[in-house]
Amino acid sequence: MASEPLLSVRDLRIAFDGVEVVRGLSFDIHPREVLAIVGESGAGKSLTARALLGMLPHGATATGTVRPDLSAERGRRIALVPQDALSALSPVHPVGDQLAAAVRSVARVPRKEARARAVAALDRVGIPDAARRARAYPHEFSGGMRQRAVIAMATINEPDVLVADEPTTALDEERRDQVLSLLAEQREAVGAALVLVTHDLDVVREHADRALVMYAGRLTELGPADEVLTRPLAPYTAGLLASLPEYARNRRLPTLPGTPPAPGALPPGCAFAPRCPLAAGECHHEEPEPRPAEGRLTACHHWAELPHPAVELFRDQQHASS
Numbered sequence: 286m287a288s289e290p291l292l293s294v295r296d297l298r299i300a301f302d303g304v305e306v307v308r309g310l311s312f313d314i315h316p317r318e319v320l321a322i323v324g325e326s327g328a329g330k331s332l333t334a335r336a337l338l339g340m341l342p343h344g345a346t347a348t349g350t351v352r353p354d355l356s357a358e359r360g361r362r363i364a365l366v367p368q369d370a371l372s373a374l375s376p377v378h379p380v381g382d383q384l385a386a387a388v389r390s391v392a393r394v395p396r397k398e399a400r401a402r403a404v405a406a407l408d409r410v411g412i413p414d415a416a417r418r419a420r421a422y423p424h425e426f427s428g429g430m431r432q433r434a435v436i437a438m439a440t441i442n443e444p445d446v447l448v449a450d451e452p453t454t455a456l457d458e459e460r461r462d463q464v465l466s467l468l469a470e471q472r473e474a475v476g477a478a479l480v481l482v483t484h485d486l487d488v489v490r491e492h493a494d495r496a497l498v499m500y501a502g503r504l505t506e507l508g509p510a511d512e513v514l515t516r517p518l519a520p521y522t523a524g525l526l527a528s529l530p531e532y533a534r535n536r537r538l539p540t541l542p543g544t545p546p547a548p549g550a551l552p553p554g555c556a557f558a559p560r561c562p563l564a565a566g567e568c569h570h571e572e573p574e575p576r577p578a579e580g581r582l583t584a585c586h587h588w589a590e591l592p593h594p595a596v597e598l599f600r601d602q603q604h605a606s607s
């Protein structure tokens with residue numbers, strides 16, 4: 286990507302009680318791009334997203350750098366799209382007042398102007414009769430309108446970076462698509478980049494420019510989303526793809542056997558080796574570093590040996606074990 290990065294993360298490490306759960310992660314975020322962070326539960330996706338916002342949970346210690354550090358300008362240059370629209374809004378203040386307060390928290394603008402921006406933001410996300418609705422309380426909004434209101438809140442100050450951590454997990458498929466489309470449209474409207482944490486490869490396919498695949502707190506693969514999803518270079522990415530219903534339909538067993546290692550109980554070498562059909566030799570004693578490969582980064586000693594299509598790797602493994 287030609288542009289100067291908006292944010293550069295270098296050697297990010299996050300630990301609890303001395304046990305590292307994010308283990309030396311480096312990546313950039315470019316202006317206006319959608320970067321999806323994917324991987325199984327526990328991979329460190331949420332903590333990475335929270336580190337960008339300067340919102341790590343109590344007890345976490347972090348080293349490494351995020352430059353520039355936008356966390357002091359949270360709400361203005363970087364903003365969180367909350368997961369749960371209801372709890373993100375205060376029940377005791379009208380929605381428009383909450384949006385106006387978000388404006389005034391980062392800029393000295395007169396109340397009237399903040400109020401006008403709040404109404405414009407509600408209008409922009411498609412809330413009908415926004416001037417009147419701005420005076421309503423969250424409980425007077427439907428679920429869909431609340432969702433719209435929190436997206437308006439996240440984008441009202443036109444941040445450079447939006448961070449959305451599984452923004453649609455609690456929603457059914459139809460609502461999920463609506464919220465993601467609205468988020469995509471609003472991101473475009475304010476010109477922000479989006480860091481999108483998700484389990485859902487369909488969401489990545491549809492909405493992301495680049496995909497950062499994480500496994501056991503490390504970068505496994507990073508590259509253009511369509512390339513990563515159609516021709517993965519890392520066996521772990523291939524395993525995630527092999528688990529999709531479109532590939533798994535005709536099989537009796539889940540196609541990515543096993544579970545990720547617990548933090549603090551990592552195998553020697555590559556953390557994915559115990560689940561990897563290609564693991565051999567150095568995989569069991571040397572953890573692979575992310576290296577450039579075909580215009581991407583991949584952390585695998587054997588990426589060049591992946592079959593095409595890569596999901597065949599897991600089909601073969603299944604036949605061998607059944």
Ligand SMILES: Nc1ncnc2c1ncn2[C@@H]1O[C@H](COP(=O)(O)OP(=O)(O)OP(=O)(O)O)[C@@H](O)[C@H]1O
Binds near residue numbers: 325328342343548
């Ligand atoms: N507050 C905490 N205290 C202790 N350990 C934590 C805490 N938060 C996260 N962890 C541990 O850090 C690791 C990474 O957590 P993280 O939430 O970033 O994973 P994730 O990839 O986002 O998973 P999920 O998809 O389930 O949200 C996990 O092993 C988790 O147990």
